[in-house]
Amino acid sequence: MKRILKLERHLPAFAEGELVRAVVSMEGRSVNMLKRFGFVDPFDVGQSVLPSVHLGPAARRNAYGYAIVHRDQPMEEVIRQHSWKRMEWRGRDKVEVENVIDHKYRRYPRTYVAGEGVEFTIMVGHDGTKVIASPSYHPVEAAESLLMAANLLVEGFGAVEFLREDLMPQLNVPIKRLNWDIFPQGRVPWSQVREIIDRVTERAPASVKPVIRSRVKAIERYVPDFVAIGRAGFDGYWVFGFTKQGLYVLESRMLDNATYVLDADWEAVSRLTKAEIINSDLSVARLIHDGSWPIKLEEVLRCVLP
Structure with missing residues (x-):
C-alpha cells in the first residue's frame, strides 16, 4: 500500500458518534524506521512527534501545508529575497561584495493552507503491546484529518489500521514532545x-x-x-x-x-x-x-x- 485515496474504502464500520484512531503496531518495526519517523530510542510510551518531513509528500503536506494557485485570477507582483554578489572598486583594489536584494516577479495569486499538523504518540494497545497512534477523530466530521493520519502511517511504515478510541487505554505517562x-x-x-x-x-x-x-x-x-x-x-x-x-x-x-x-x-x-x-x-x-x-x-x- 502506497497511499489511501478514499478513506471509506479502508474504514471499518464504526458505531455512530464513535471516535477513531489511525494506528500501527510497533511489533517488527526496525529502529531505523522508527527514528526516520521522528521517534527517539528507547521509544518510551508517551513520546509524541510530528512526523519527519523527510518521509515523503504526505509528511511535507502535513507539516508545511500547501498552496492553492488561482490561475483564474490576474497575476500579482510578489517579492522574494536572495543574495547578489558583485565586484566593487575600493581604492586600487577590486573586491567582491554581497548584498541581500528584493527580487520582484509576477505570479498567479495563491492561498496558503496550513498543514493538518497531525502528531503521533507511542501508546499501549489493548493487548499490551506498543502502538503508534494518531489523535482520535470523528470519521465523518474530521475525515480529512483521519485520512492524513492514515497516509502518514502508510508513508512511514507501509501499513495502517483503524481502531475505536476505547480500545486504546488512557495515556498515564507524561507526553514527551520531540x-x-x-x-x-x-x-x-x-x-x-x-x-x-x-x-x-x-x-x-x-x-x-x-x-x-x-x-x-x-x-x-x-x-x-x-x-x-x-x-x-x-x-x-x-x-x-x-x-x-x-x-x-x-x-x-x-x-x-x-x-x-x-x-x-x-x-x-x-x-x-x-x-x-x-x-x-x-x-x-x-x-x-x-x-x-x-x-x-x-x-x-x-x-x-x-
Whole structure:
C-alpha cells in the first residue's frame, strides 16, 4: 500500500458518534524506521512527534501545508529575497561584495493552507503491546484529518489500521514532545547554534543561504537567552527566546514563510502545532520576509534591549 485515496474504502464500520484512531503496531518495526519517523530510542510510551518531513509528500503536506494557485485570477507582483554578489572598486583594489536584494516577479495569486499538523504518540494497545497512534477523530466530521493520519502511517511504515478510541487505554505517562532540541537557558552557545543552522540550511539554494544567515544574525544582535532547533516535522524551524519578556521568535529556512513573534512561555509555545502557531492568539507579530523585515523586527524587539 502506497497511499489511501478514499478513506471509506479502508474504514471499518464504526458505531455512530464513535471516535477513531489511525494506528500501527510497533511489533517488527526496525529502529531505523522508527527514528526516520521522528521517534527517539528507547521509544518510551508517551513520546509524541510530528512526523519527519523527510518521509515523503504526505509528511511535507502535513507539516508545511500547501498552496492553492488561482490561475483564474490576474497575476500579482510578489517579492522574494536572495543574495547578489558583485565586484566593487575600493581604492586600487577590486573586491567582491554581497548584498541581500528584493527580487520582484509576477505570479498567479495563491492561498496558503496550513498543514493538518497531525502528531503521533507511542501508546499501549489493548493487548499490551506498543502502538503508534494518531489523535482520535470523528470519521465523518474530521475525515480529512483521519485520512492524513492514515497516509502518514502508510508513508512511514507501509501499513495502517483503524481502531475505536476505547480500545486504546488512557495515556498515564507524561507526553514527551520531540519536536524541538533545546539549548540550556542562559548564555547561548552561538558557535554551536550557527553550526546547526548551517547544516539545516545546507539543502537551501545557494542564493538563499546568505539571506537566512543574515536573518539569524539580525535576531542574534538582540541577545536571546534561549534557542530551540526544530526536528522531525519541525525540521527547518528554529526559535529564539527572550524569556524575561516572554517573547519567542519563530524563524524558518522557507523563504515564503514569515517570522512569527509569540507572546507566551516556552511550555505553551512547545505544545503548539504549526497550524496553531500561525493562527494562535499567542502570535503578537507576523513579519513578512521582505526589505522592511529588519525594521519591523526592531520595532517588535526594541523592548528587549537594555
